[in-house]
Structures are given as structure tokens and as C-alpha cells.
Amino acid sequence: MTQAAGSVSVAPHVLNNLIALAVREVPGIARLGTSPRARSRLRGDGIALAIGADGVNADCYLVALPDTNLVDLGIAVQATVAAVIRELAGMVVREVNVYIQDVEAANA
Secondary structure (H helix, E strand, O other): OOOOOOOOOOOHHHHHHHHHHHHHOOOOEEEEOOOOOOOOOEEEOOEEEEEEOOEEEEEEEEEEOOOOOHHHHHHHHHHHHHHHHHHHOOOOEEEEEEEEEEEOOOOO
């Protein structure tokens, strides 16, 4: 199959949505948290992106389920987000930061 000339661009809000959908599927995630307001970043529920010529920086704000190993959760989220950026969007990953803002209360 021959490749067509031209380019493919992924809109920033599409990348944000892809990341949010993928993060929600990581075991141990109760829900996405709240990303702080930052003028230079694209924000969505729990995800803040900075997209530059040298790649993508992603900040992920999360609420974990009880009895979840938070270190393992952070590592799994980093790997998932990096894969989405690299494999689905074809972009360079600069960094993926994970902020666990809370742990959901266990039901008694």
C-alpha cells in the first residue's frame, strides 16, 4: 500500500478526550480529578496538556479507588497516557505527570 502525500493532524481537544477515555479504563481509577486552571494548557476533566513543537506534556489529576497501590497506579497511568500520545496521535511524549488528588471513601 502506498502512502499518500500530506499530513495528519490531531486536534488538541481530541487528544485530550482520547487520554481521558484511556485513563478511565486503568484499574484503580475511581474518576478523573480536577485540573487546576492554567492559561497555557488545554484542559479537560482531569487532564491538562501542553503541546509544543518538541512534544506533549500531560498532567493527569485522579481520584483512586480504596485499597489501590498508588505507586503502581501512577506508573500504569503514565504508561497508558504515553501510549495514547505516541501510538494513537503519533506525537512525541515529553512527560506525563500524575497527581492523585484523593482516594474515594470505601463503602462500609
